[in-house]
Amino acid sequence: MADPWPHYLAAHVDIDFEGGRRTYVPGASAGLPEGAAPPLWIITACNPGGEQRAEEENARQNERLRHAVEAAGWRFWAAVGRNAEGTWQEASIAVAGAPPDAVLALAREFGQDAVFRLDEAGLAVVPAG
Numbered sequence: 001m002a003d004p005w006p007h008y009l010a011a012h013v014d015i016d017f018e019g020g021r022r023t024y025v026p027g028a029s030a031g032l033p034e035g036a037a038p039p040l041w042i043i044t045a046c047n048p049g050g051e052q053r054a055e056e057e058n059a060r061q062n063e064r065l066r067h068a069v070e071a072a073g074w075r076f077w078a079a080v081g082r083n084a085e086g087t088w089q090e091a092s093i094a095v096a097g098a099p100p101d102a103v104l105a106l107a108r109e110f111g112q113d114a115v116f117r118l119d120e121a122g123l124a125v126v127p128a129g
Helices: 007-009 055-072 102-111
Strands: 012-017 018-023 040-041 075-081 090-095 114-121 122-129
Touching: 012 040, 012 090, 040 102, 055 075, 055 090, 055 102, 102 114
Parallel strands: none
Antiparallel strands: 012 018, 012 075, 040 090, 040 114, 075 090, 114 122
C-alpha cells in the first residue's frame, strides 16, 4: 500500500451542522458554529488500515462507531472526509466533548491510522498510534 499520510494531510472535511454544511481544509480555520466547542474530532470506521472495503461493510462499521459515540454521551454530527477533487470520500463522524485518549482508542478499535482534530487553529491530522 502507498504511503497514506500525504492524502491525510491534504484531506478536506465536510461537517453537517444544524445550520448547514461547513468545509474544513488543512492549515485554514473556517471557525466552528455556536455551541460546537473545540476540539472536534473527526473519525471514521471506513476502510481500516487503508484496505478498500465494500460500501455496505463500511456503513455497518460506521453505524457501530456512531453507537459507541452515542453510548459515551458525546455530541456529534455527520461528516465526510474527502479529497479536494471529490473523487474519494469516507463517511465520518465529528465528535465534541471527547477526551483525546478515548477518541484515539476508538480509532484503533476500528482499525484507523489517524483522526482529524479541529480547533481554532484549523484542521490537523493526529496519528492513532
